[in-house]
Amino acid sequence: MIEIYGVRLETNIDSLPIWRLVQALPPERQERIHRFRRKEDAIRTLAADLLSRLLICNWLNIRNKDIRLTQNAYGKPLLEENSGLYFNNSHSGEWVVSAIAGSPVGIDVEKVEEIDFSIAGRFFSEQECLDLDLRRGEAKLNYFFDLWTLKESYIKAAGMGLSMPLDSFTVRAGNDGRIELITLNEFRGCSFRQYPIGPGYKLSVCTQDDRFPDHIGLLSMDELHERFMAYV
Template sequence: MIAIYALKCPAVMEKELFNRFLQALPEEKRERVHRFRNPADSYRTLLADVLVRSLICEAYEISNDEIKYDYNAYGKPSLKSSFPNFCFNVSHSGEWVVCATHDSQVGIDVEQISPIELDIATHYFAPAEVEDLLAKHPDEQVSYFYDLWTLKESYIKARGMGLSIPLQSFAIRKKRDQSITISQSDSRDAWEFQQYEIDPGYKLSVCATTNQFAAHVVRKDLQDLYQAIFHRKISR
């Protein structure tokens, strides 16, 4: 079963808790978090990593110190060979951090819905996708744009090849019955998609080579993460 997790980031995080979570990360990740000037960016980046670590600690009953990553040629992380059947992918936007886990490749993308110039669709979407977008009622076009955007992002993230896959090289179509199909020529795998609602102002899409998607998103909070990694509750 493909499991989906979501964490709503706090507007402000206590400094002590922030630093405690930060110490759970390796040095290069800590430096990356510190480079952000906007606290919200720091929180999202930090908590995305901590969320994954908490799930790994729970799944394998190991300590955070035992977690080691390998990276493919495109930078996608995976657990080292001692844990070959745990695949994951993370995404964050606005107030939300999300993660998908499975025993085979999976991709997830969340995006906050905001006003956008629809002309950019011609630069990133396949002709069939642009046609579908423009056929929508004007009141539905922005929402559908983010449907397509998150679906496409989840697909290239599941493939683990990043933007080496041109966004215009494949077409995703969402039909009236909400079924989702993809037309692409460079992968023999049959890709499946699922969308979830976590917040009215966001779109969340998941892609995998199986349709065994969880029915619901599991919501986590900071206490859950702290308990999984440090094996005790947050002290107040």
């Protein structure tokens, strides 16, 4: 089974009690958050870390201090002693999202913004570019971000980062909601799911487990703070 949660960032970030939870993170994560010049970037990273840790604590019934993380050869965070549990997070604009599952999982959220479609030729496969060029106007923009988040969720689930070229596999999203993966990469047997999360955003999830929830859970910043405190 997969659990997926989203947190919508608030505008009054200066007064949020969640800032005090920076100390609940490992020193290297605290340093990274403190290095951000913009508070908006710091709060996104903090909320993403806390949300992933909340899901891990809840899944394993452990306290935050008992979480031990390591990295694979490509830098993806993993649990040291629970190889059967996987997690991933993402953030963009006003949304932070996290997924946790019993098989490799990747999640990506992106704010839909005007872009230069020539980017597709640099990162998408030939078939994906052809599919994109069949669309016009808003439909083309939305499909670009469908493809982008689906592809990002796949490489994040595979855990190889950008060492896996984005044009080394093809994703095709049909109007009926079906999503097809075409690849010669070793990471196969994947299922995808997209969820509505808010106007102007795209959210995609990839995993080797097809037991997706019907809906994602939504938390406010205060709820994230309150629930996390139960595991401190």
